[in-house]
Amino acid sequence: MVGVLTRPDAPAGRGRTWHPSPVAEFAAERGLPVFKPARPSEPEFLGALVELAPDCCPVVAYGALIPSTALDIPRHGWVNLHFSLLPAWRGAAPVQRAVMAGDDLTGATTFRLEAGMDTGPLYGVVTEEIRPTDTAGDLLERLSQSGAQLLARTVDGIASGELRPAPQPPEGVSLAPKVTVEDARVRWTEPAFGVDRRIRGCTPEPGAWTTFRGDRIKLSPVTLEPGADPLPPGTLRVERSAVLAGTATFPVRLGTMQPPGKRPMAAADWARGARPGADEGLS
Numbered sequence: 001m002v003g004v005l006t007r008p009d010a011p012a013g014r015g016r017t018w019h020p021s022p023v024a025e026f027a028a029e030r031g032l033p034v035f036k037p038a039r040p041s042e043p044e045f046l047g048a049l050v051e052l053a054p055d056c057c058p059v060v061a062y063g064a065l066i067p068s069t070a071l072d073i074p075r076h077g078w079v080n081l082h083f084s085l086l087p088a089w090r091g092a093a094p095v096q097r098a099v100m101a102g103d104d105l106t107g108a109t110t111f112r113l114e115a116g117m118d119t120g121p122l123y124g125v126v127t128e129e130i131r132p133t134d135t136a137g138d139l140l141e142r143l144s145q146s147g148a149q150l151l152a153r154t155v156d157g158i159a160s161g162e163l164r165p166a167p168q169p170p171e172g173v174s175l176a177p178k179v180t181v182e183d184a185r186v187r188w189t190e191p192a193f194g195v196d197r198r199i200r201g202c203t204p205e206p207g208a209w210t211t212f213r214g215d216r217i218k219l220s221p222v223t224l225e226p227g228a229d230p231l232p233p234g235t236l237r238v239e240r241s242a243v244l245a246g247t248a249t250f251p252v253r254l255g256t257m258q259p260p261g262k263r264p265m266a267a268a269d270w271a272r273g274a275r276p277g278a279d280e281g282l283s
Helices: 022-029 043-052 094-101 136-160 192-201 267-274
Strands: 010-012 017-019 057-060 078-082 105-112 122-129 209-212 215-219 236-238 243-245 256-258
Touching (some): 094 136, 094 192, 105 136, 122 136, 236 267, 243 267, 256 267
Parallel strands (some): 057 078
Antiparallel strands (some): 010 017, 209 215, 215 256, 236 243
């Protein structure tokens, strides 16, 4: 390894003091050159990259567009690890979008970066089952492990000359734009499976939410209750140790709820304090 490229230092913590990224800290501890350009198109960074003359630049979740002037410098290009089975879910949020869409299978792919959004030729792939209770965070944790191994195998294969990239198939293209705060708002008029997938796909970030009496409440994953008596969308049924919410199909049992300025609490505890009326619900 001849150097590390990462994001610039950013404010963090209550004091909002400036901190380097974990990647920068890891590299600095090992005496590696660390580059933190605001944009990888900066002439100073490009000049440093030419001097380093890397054979290959592996990339994981960098978050910035690599310009063609930089893509052309390493003789084996830039090899990206993407958390989907390309060409499915090209874009910034492949794991969240796969969970929200109700996919049963996803994975990680290594490919050579080019000017298009996740369109480059493929080197390798690993698959991963999406379990019925997986959040985006759960799935990403597993993919980060299997994906790291895939990336290492890919770089070794490129170095030995045994691995050549193949074009992505033209069929099966789907897009995975960044998940916004509005995307994370629960739509109680969706079927229960849709409500469940939206919440799990937005956990832990940006965090699924709904409103009650005009206040925003953050929600943890719910439990499907197909045998429960139907409820109108958003309507609450408070039981001794559970709170059910209506959807377009059957109800879901709420997990934890976090009102503004408070810590997450069990839904039954929230209901004992909030005392929702018969005509009140979530929206």
